Amino acid sequence: MRIMLPTSLAELYAAQQEFPAGAIMAGGTDLLVKLRHSGRRPPALICLERIAELQELTLTDAEITIGAAVTLQRLLECDTVKTEFAALHQALTVLASPPVRHSATLAGNLCTASPAGDTLPPLYVFNASVDTVCTGKYRRIPVAEFIAGPGRTVLQPGEVVTSVRLARGPSGRNSGYYKVGKRQAMAIAVASLAALVTPEKNGRRQIRLAWGSVGPTVMTAPAIESFLADRSFTEENLRQAGALVSEFVQPIDDLRASAGYRRQLAANLLLRLAADFDAGE
Numbered sequence: 001m002r003i004m005l006p007t008s009l010a011e012l013y014a015a016q017q018e019f020p021a022g023a024i025m026a027g028g029t030d031l032l033v034k035l036r037h038s039g040r041r042p043p044a045l046i047c048l049e050r051i052a053e054l055q056e057l058t059l060t061d062a063e064i065t066i067g068a069a070v071t072l073q074r075l076l077e078c079d080t081v082k083t084e085f086a087a088l089h090q091a092l093t094v095l096a097s098p099p100v101r102h103s104a105t106l107a108g109n110l111c112t113a114s115p116a117g118d119t120l121p122p123l124y125v126f127n128a129s130v131d132t133v134c135t136g137k138y139r140r141i142p143v144a145e146f147i148a149g150p151g152r153t154v155l156q157p158g159e160v161v162t163s164v165r166l167a168r169g170p171s172g173r174n175s176g177y178y179k180v181g182k183r184q185a186m187a188i189a190v191a192s193l194a195a196l197v198t199p200e201k202n203g204r205r206q207i208r209l210a211w212g213s214v215g216p217t218v219m220t221a222p223a224i225e226s227f228l229a230d231r232s233f234t235e236e237n238l239r240q241a242g243a244l245v246s247e248f249v250q251p252i253d254d255l256r257a258s259a260g261y262r263r264q265l266a267a268n269l270l271l272r273l274a275a276d277f278d279a280g281e
């Protein structure tokens, strides 16, 4: 197996032309495990880590752009992510361990498209968009359209994610990420929830909610978001919303938990909002 280390997008296209069946590798923390388990041997690993264009983490007044080779550790250390995209920052703190985070990338987490991927619910509530390139042809895809199903994305053969973009929000916007796993660290989510609350001028607020690990992909529920938009986060209101959650999630039984337990967890995670967001905020 050849190891290709392109240093520019032009060299990446050349490597892809030489090895059309080569596997794209960012941090390798999912890919190498998958290759070892499946016994599959692609003719080449085409590594993204030295491509300067993909290592950029850029901030403008409007948005933050996270290159596909930016490690999760770098993202975790970014002040803007911590202060303006708290749900994503919190998801990074509970994703794997420091050694994994020093290699793994956000784009890799997205491309793996696991229903339990920790960064996915935050990316959904922030309406992230995904930039891709295929031999010089660019696309920008909203994250909810990018994920096509469990383990599936809309990437075409040869198409590579170059970056993930997050729009910066108004001041007063607040968000959080809540994960339940089998243990505190190094655990895949049994259920998770990202929440984003944005105050609006008319005294109302906009709420975005996205659950992980309780359906084939990230689950969103506009009806529950509008139910809570007019109500304060009292225990009673959150329990009422929770009853609606239990009806729309589609969890499965697996080694980590039963579907019934996940259904209950998905509802109960809403109760965490009461502590983190002021009632009526």
Ligand SMILES: Cc1cc2nc3c(=O)[nH]c(=O)nc-3n(C[C@H](O)[C@H](O)[C@H](O)COP(=O)(O)OP(=O)(O)OC[C@H]3O[C@@H](n4cnc5c(N)ncnc54)[C@H](O)[C@@H]3O)c2cc1C
Binding pocket: 023, 024, 025, 026, 027, 028, 029, 030, 031, 032, 033, 048, 068, 094, 095, 096, 097, 100, 103, 104, 105, 106, 107, 108, 109, 110, 111, 112, 116, 117, 118, 119, 155, 159, 160, 161, 162, 186, 187, 188, 189
């Ligand atoms: C011990 C351990 C613990 C873990 N714990 C967690 C956890 O708690 N939560 C969690 O969500 N994940 C966890 N993971 C999974 C993994 O670390 C993450 O999904 C990580 O973000 C993957 O990123 P990567 O850069 O390593 O991807 P890679 O392994 O390099 O790639 C993953 C897949 O995406 C493709 N790919 C990568 N980048 C691109 C790109 N730019 N364009 C097109 N395709 C691309 C690859 O071809 C491959 O199919 C864990 C993994 C390990 C080994």
